[in-house]
Amino acid sequence: MGWIRCIRDAEPLDTEESIRRYVRCQIFYLLGSTLFADKSTAYTHVKYLPLLRDFERIHTYSWGSACLAHLYRALCRTSRYDTKKMDGPLNLLFVWAWERMSCIALVSKQTLPPAKILVAMR
Numbered sequence: 001m002g003w004i005r006c007i008r009d010a011e012p013l014d015t016e017e018s019i020r021r022y023v024r025c026q027i028f029y030l031l032g033s034t035l036f037a038d039k040s041t042a043y044t045h046v047k048y049l050p051l052l053r054d055f056e057r058i059h060t061y062s063w064g065s066a067c068l069a070h071l072y073r074a075l076c077r078t079s080r081y082d083t084k085k086m087d088g089p090l091n092l093l094f095v096w097a098w099e100r101m102s103c104i105a106l107v108s109k110q111t112l113p114p115a116k117i118l119v120a121m122r
Contacts, residue, residue: 039087
């Protein structure tokens with residue numbers, strides 16, 4: 001993931017193509033670090049690179065469904081008796097638990113300003 005940040009941060013952003021490269025790097029970084037994270041959090045699988053090839057169609061992909069499927073698969077793998085770590089979009093799981101199981105939340109919804117709740121819901 002470090003080389004993606006280096007490439008992204010070194011991009012000059014002076015042409016349309018350089019902006020597209022920057023955005024592709026940022027999306028690839030988000031895919032590997034947030035949406036489809038693995039246990040190492042240092043690598044992103046190359047299987048996501050073809051998704052960034054057709055830049056005009058990125059917005060048509062069902063990212064939410066894929067993220068939920070990845071989380072479900074991670075939960076299934078975690079339920080094995082010999083598993084020590086969990087991967088997947090854990091932020092999504094934490095927000096869901098905070099929304100649905102208020103008895104285990106460290107901070108109740110009533111004490112948070114509305115702006116903070118909207119960020120979690122997004």
